[in-house]
Amino acid sequence: MFVGLSMLVYHYTHLIAGGTIIQDGYLKVSDWERKQGLKSSLWFSKHDIYEPSALKQYQDENGVKIFKTIKEQANMVGCVRFGFDDSDFNLHSWKEYGVLVNLDRQKRRAMEKTHKKHGANPSDWFCSFNDMKVEDMSSVEIWTNKWVEWTEENLKTAMQNASEITYDEE
Numbered sequence: 001m002f003v004g005l006s007m008l009v010y011h012y013t014h015l016i017a018g019g020t021i022i023q024d025g026y027l028k029v030s031d032w033e034r035k036q037g038l039k040s041s042l043w044f045s046k047h048d049i050y051e052p053s054a055l056k057q058y059q060d061e062n063g064v065k066i067f068k069t070i071k072e073q074a075n076m077v078g079c080v081r082f083g084f085d086d087s088d089f090n091l092h093s094w095k096e097y098g099v100l101v102n103l104d105r106q107k108r109r110a111m112e113k114t115h116k117k118h119g120a121n122p123s124d125w126f127c128s129f130n131d132m133k134v135e136d137m138s139s140v141e142i143w144t145n146k147w148v149e150w151t152e153e154n155l156k157t158a159m160q161n162a163s164e165i166t167y168d169e170e
Contacts, residue, residue: 008138009044009091009126010081012054014073015142015158015165018080022140022150026131027082039101041127044084044091050143052119066118074143078162081147083139084132091126 011027021027029040045051050070056077057066067073084091092100098108112122134140140150144157159165 007046007086007089008048009046009084009086010048010051011042011044011084012051012079012081014056015078015080015155015162018078018082018140018142018150021080021082022134025134027134027137028131029129033101038103039129041097041129042132044086044126044128046124046126047121050079050081051124053115053125055118068118070143074158074161076162076164078158078165079143080150081139081141081143082134082137083141084136085138086126091128094122094125094127097125097127 013021027042029042031040034040043054045054050073055067055070055073057064058076059065067076070079073079097103098105115122141147142150142154142158144154144161148154
C-alpha cells in the first residue's frame, strides 16, 4: 500500500478564462478535442512552472502565433493555474487517454512531436473527461513575476502587467 503519495497537477490558462472559471465555479472540459473528432477533456500537467502546450495562440499583423514563454503570455494576457492534488489517481494519463479515446498512433505521435518542439513532455499530461469544481482544487494561482495566490491585489498586479487587458477599479 502506498501511503502519503501525492500528485499535484495544474490546469493552466490565461487571466480572462481564469476569471470566468472562478465565476462559474467549474473547470469545464474543452470542445477542442470534440472538434478534432476526439472525446472532450480537461487537461492538467505535472509541469510546475508552465505547461508549454498550454501557451495560447494570438494574432498580430503577421498572422497567428503561439506565445513562446510564460513571461511573454503573462505580459499580454496573463497566466492562471488551478492546482489539483490527484492523490486518488482519478485523472487519466496521456497514454491512457490515447487508449480510452482510440487515438490513432500516428496522430498521437504527431501531436507529441509538435508539442515536444516547444518543450512539452507528454508524460506530464493528465486529463478528466468531466467538469471539475473550483472548490475541489488545492490552489488557484496567478502569475505576477512568479506564481502567487489569487487575491484581488495579485489580480490587479497581473492585469497591470498584461498589456491586452484593462483593469477597472470600480
